[in-house]
Amino acid sequence: MTEAWEAAVEAQIQGAVQRGEFDDLPGMGKPIPGRGTPYDESWWIKSFLEREALPSDLLLPTPLQLRRRIEQVPAEVRDLPTEQSVRDFVGQLNAQIVAWLRNPEGPRVAVRPVNVDEVVRHWRAERSARERSAPAARPHTTAPAVAPARRSRWGWLPWRRRRAH
Numbered sequence: 001m002t003e004a005w006e007a008a009v010e011a012q013i014q015g016a017v018q019r020g021e022f023d024d025l026p027g028m029g030k031p032i033p034g035r036g037t038p039y040d041e042s043w044w045i046k047s048f049l050e051r052e053a054l055p056s057d058l059l060l061p062t063p064l065q066l067r068r069r070i071e072q073v074p075a076e077v078r079d080l081p082t083e084q085s086v087r088d089f090v091g092q093l094n095a096q097i098v099a100w101l102r103n104p105e106g107p108r109v110a111v112r113p114v115n116v117d118e119v120v121r122h123w124r125a126e127r128s129a130r131e132r133s134a135p136a137a138r139p140h141t142t143a144p145a146v147a148p149a150r151r152s153r154w155g156w157l158p159w160r161r162r163r164a165h
Contacts, residue, residue, distance in 0.1 A: 045059070062105060063100065063107060070097075073090065074119075074126075078126065083123070087116055087120060090116045094113040097112070097113050098113060
């Protein structure tokens with residue numbers, strides 16, 4: 001039975017060779033990658049990360065990933081446009097930290113939530129320093145000579161019903 005199976009497989013391979021299905025395969029004529037290097041048990045993880053261009057931080061345990069993200073907070077919030085977006089970013093990170101603190105897994109590493117007010121204070125200081133150091137690139141424009149139309153006193157209240165008179 002095994003011989004019949006081997007013969008059928010060999011016949012399919014020979015048919016594919018005759019049809020040219022094995023011609024121009026990627027890597028043809030090139031040496032096998034990694035040949036001659038010592039065996040690495042995690043070769044497939046490393047090749048996957050390299051092939052997919054993923055950061056190696058994904059291999060770290062959760063508390064170390066959180067510590068790394070805490071270290072990168074100043075760089076990550078530097079280009080955020082508003083104070084609220086900075087607060088939202090830090091709030092999401094703190095939510096992840098609190099979730100880990102409730103159910104810790106992995107090595108016992110000290111991880112504390114980030115102080116939102118301190119991050120915002122540094123963000124403001126850095127932003128004002130950048131604005132002072134950058135020359136005024138805005139073109140000088142004059143205000144229009146026509147005054148804007150005046151709104152009614154209660155026009156800005158969207159929930160207020162207007163009565164028909």
